[in-house]
Amino acid sequence: MSTPLRLVIFDVDGTLVDSQSDIVAAMTVAYDAVGADVPPRAEILGVVGLSLDVIFPLLMPDMSPQGHEKMCEAYKNAYMEMRARAGVQHSSPLYPGALEVLNRLQMMPDVLLGVATGKSKRGLDKLIEGHGLEGVFVTQQVADFHPSKPHPSMILQAMADVGAEARDTVMIGDTSFDMEMAAAAGVRGVGVNWGYHGRDRLSAASVLIDDFAGLPAVLDEMWKVSA
Incomplete structure (x- = not known):
């Protein structure tokens, strides 16, 4: 058999x-993009694994869809920049x-x-x-x-x-x-x-x-x- x-x-x-350091740093940029306070590190890491289009409505339920989209774009751009600057093996x-x-x-x-x-x-x-x-x-x-x-x-x-x-x-x-x-x-x-x-x-x-x-x-x- x-x-x-x-x-x-x-x-x-x-x-x-x-990748937690870059995730937290990119989330900080995303929150700064909409002038919002960054949640505690543990709260950010608690939603890692979900897709970004789910994460921001979950963390910021009172924000508009346009705001969520702005946060997504800010996160993606910041993450890519940090990865390019430091290199994948370090990032x-x-x-x-x-x-x-x-x-x-x-x-x-x-x-x-x-x-x-x-x-x-x-x-x-x-x-x-x-x-x-x-x-x-x-x-x-x-x-x-x-x-x-x-x-x-x-x-x-x-x-x-x-x-x-x-x-x-x-x-x-x-x-x-x-x-x-x-x-x-x-x-x-x-x-x-x-x-x-x-x-x-x-x-x-x-x-x-x-x-x-x-x-x-x-x-x-x-x-x-x-x-």
């Missing part, structure tokens, strides 16, 4: 890369062990890797290029083409792209949005404890891990159960 195709989907910000460094685990998983003939992120396609392309990850992720789902997390659209499309079944698909992420998206898509979620949501917000995860080194063993155990 042949081994089924496995699909491992990664969130990006807070899971693969630590959004990979978490310790991330590259090693990605390389290990990519070498497995029955495993395919994907991404599901609130980033734009342009932003993800720049990140992948900056870290030399071209060809690693065979399916890339971004905010441009999907409803915001936790809607399951990104995961469902990723599975359709590669022909993977839900029982053989795992979502890796650091936020409640990732874990709720996984649950909505009928796949298992692995929550990571180094990102932007605390352990208490990851209750929808099938399992939690404390470092990247622990991920392969967790995946092996999951796949044994589903075999």
Whole structure:
């Protein structure tokens, strides 16, 4: 009996890369653009993972759609400028062990890797290029083409792209949005404890891990159960 195709989907910000400094700085620019007070850092990081068109109405519910649009544009421009100035590897460094685990998983003939992120396609392309990850992720789902997390659209499309079944698909992420998206898509979620949501917000995860080194063993155990 042949081994089924496995699909491992990664969130990006807070899971693969630590981009919080640039996120907070870009949010500060966005709030300055409309003359509003910047919320606390924890509140900003608490909505990372959602799409920008959802974030600003959530954080600023009394502002007009035009104001939200102005904040989105200010955020995008500031983020791009900071990334161009500092370089991707400094602006959004990979978490310790991330590259090693990605390389290990990519070498497995029955495993395919994907991404599901609130980033734009342009932003993800720049990140992948900056870290030399071209060809690693065979399916890339971004905010441009999907409803915001936790809607399951990104995961469902990723599975359709590669022909993977839900029982053989795992979502890796650091936020409640990732874990709720996984649950909505009928796949298992692995929550990571180094990102932007605390352990208490990851209750929808099938399992939690404390470092990247622990991920392969967790995946092996999951796949044994589903075999």
